[in-house]
Amino acid sequence: MSTSYWLDRSSPQNRRTYDAIIVGGGISGLSTAYWLKKEDPSLKVAVVEKSRLAFGASGRNAGFITGGSVEHFNRMITKHGLETATAIWRFAQENLRLLKEEIIQDQGAPLGFEQNGAYSLAAQPTEFAELKKVSEIMSSLKIRTEIIEEKDIPSRVGARGFVGGIKYLDDASVNPVALVHRLHERAGADLFEGTEAYAIESTSEGTRILKTDQGDFEAAMILMNLNGYSARLHPWFKDKIYATRGQCLMMEAVPRFMDAPCYANFYLDYFRQIPSGELLIGGFRQVEKETEVGYSDHTTEPIQNALYEFVVSHLPQFKDAKVTHRWSGVMGFARDGEPMVGALPDDNQVFFAGGYTAHGIGLSFHTTKCLIDAVFGRSVPDWLSARRFG
Numbered sequence: 001m002s003t004s005y006w007l008d009r010s011s012p013q014n015r016r017t018y019d020a021i022i023v024g025g026g027i028s029g030l031s032t033a034y035w036l037k038k039e040d041p042s043l044k045v046a047v048v049e050k051s052r053l054a055f056g057a058s059g060r061n062a063g064f065i066t067g068g069s070v071e072h073f074n075r076m077i078t079k080h081g082l083e084t085a086t087a088i089w090r091f092a093q094e095n096l097r098l099l100k101e102e103i104i105q106d107q108g109a110p111l112g113f114e115q116n117g118a119y120s121l122a123a124q125p126t127e128f129a130e131l132k133k134v135s136e137i138m139s140s141l142k143i144r145t146e147i148i149e150e151k152d153i154p155s156r157v158g159a160r161g162f163v164g165g166i167k168y169l170d171d172a173s174v175n176p177v178a179l180v181h182r183l184h185e186r187a188g189a190d191l192f193e194g195t196e197a198y199a200i201e202s203t204s205e206g207t208r209i210l211k212t213d214q215g216d217f218e219a220a221m222i223l224m225n226l227n228g229y230s231a232r233l234h235p236w237f238k239d240k241i242y243a244t245r246g247q248c249l250m251m252e253a254v255p256r257f258m259d260a261p262c263y264a265n266f267y268l269d270y271f272r273q274i275p276s277g278e279l280l281i282g283g284f285r286q287v288e289k290e291t292e293v294g295y296s297d298h299t300t301e302p303i304q305n306a307l308y309e310f311v312v313s314h315l316p317q318f319k320d321a322k323v324t325h326r327w328s329g330v331m332g333f334a335r336d337g338e339p340m341v342g343a344l345p346d347d348n349q350v351f352f353a354g355g356y357t358a359h360g361i362g363l364s365f366h367t368t369k370c371l372i373d374a375v376f377g378r379s380v381p382d383w384l385s386a387r388r389f390g
């Protein structure tokens with residue numbers, strides 16, 4: 001976003017002053033607010049959101065709280081080595097533990113929270129062979145999984161056309177909008193919806209000004225939680241976090257038959273029957289990879305058709321059900337696939353967390369805890385630190 005001289009001069013002149021300003025009202029922004037207030041309850045914290053709470057990817061995702069990453073663990077080991085791959089997986093497990101302990105507590109039902117595990121299903125024997133290898137490695141690390149043979153898939157999740165799968169026994173799922181609202185209640189920060197930030201400036205007193213279409217905010221520090229939108233506020237993110245679109249559809253309810261959410265095809269596609277019995281299915285970016293970038297939240301026919309055809313061929317229980325919703329959201333894919341926290345190289349009072357690469361529900365609560373560690377001068381894991389980009 002840019003603004004004209006005339007609009008800038010005509011914006012509200014009353015500058016609002018805070019100790020910290022968080023930009024972005026998604027799960028990452030509200031988690032940051034939570035940890036910051038937990039660190040120091042006396043801090044005056046504002047969250048600035050251009051639309052309304054959870055209007056970005058946080059309100060448009062599938063609600064999987066997944067362990068690890070969006071790659072099979074054997075591939076994570078090839079990419080990072082065993083030690084770092086294990087650290088990333090344990091980091092996600094800790095994300096879920098922290099969410100349960102700090103936010104969900106014993107009030108999971110209003111959040112649609114369920115911890116029934118999650119499947120990754122293979123349509124090809126080669127992928128199933130990888131999953132068996134994953135299960136072996138995980139058992140040596142004491143991470144709980146179960147191998148599912150082809151004959152058992154229909155009775156577990158009602159799906160046809162898969163040759164086998166793995167179940168991650170500790171994964172969970174949630175209503176992501178309800179979760180962001182709960183985070184907001186627990187964080188106790190002031191929320192400014194309908195407020196779009198367009199620039200960050202420094203003052204001679206050493207504070208920072210966040211310029212927005214609703215006037216200026218001043219604080220000692222600014223924390224950017226914009227994920228896919230990060231590069232629109234600061235160019236440093238242009239070659240580090242890429243705006244990438246994901247599409248979904250929802251089908252009307254049938255009696256519940258799936259015992260847990262499912263991924264398929266190397267995490268590219270996913271489906272789950274939510275507690276009401278409705279079916280959410282998403283993915284198929286691979287159909288039109290070139291168009292699935294940028295900031296638009298439109299849906300496209302080829303991907304929506306692919307999603308529907310998947311339901312017809314793999315989930316016969318839904319063949320007569322109607323599609324009730326179609327949507328898309330903007331994700332932030334990191335250059336190396338892992339999230340990042342840090343301060344801008346040219347401004348150590350502007351911090352950020354993002355690059356969740358389709359995995360922010362499973363990673364952002366713990367990531368933002370590390371962001372607050374960075375703010376207060378404590379160390380963060382090398383694989384998570386934005387210093388890895390130099």
Ligand SMILES: Cc1cc2nc3c(=O)[nH]c(=O)nc-3n(C[C@H](O)[C@H](O)[C@H](O)COP(=O)(O)OP(=O)(O)OC[C@H]3O[C@@H](n4cnc5c(N)ncnc54)[C@H](O)[C@@H]3O)c2cc1C
Nearest residue numbers: 026027028050056057058061062064197329359360361362
């Ligand atoms: C279809 C889909 C399915 C997904 N499924 C899953 C899943 O099952 N599990 C999982 O872990 N992850 C999933 N993800 C990814 C997950 O949703 C994201 O990683 C996560 O929501 C990122 O949260 P965030 O708060 O960082 O970003 P966002 O939720 O995108 O929040 C950024 C906010 O910033 C606001 N904003 C943007 N620009 C400005 C500005 N200039 N000024 C003020 N505010 C601004 C936006 O309106 C937005 O609300 C999915 C994503 C999509 C799109």
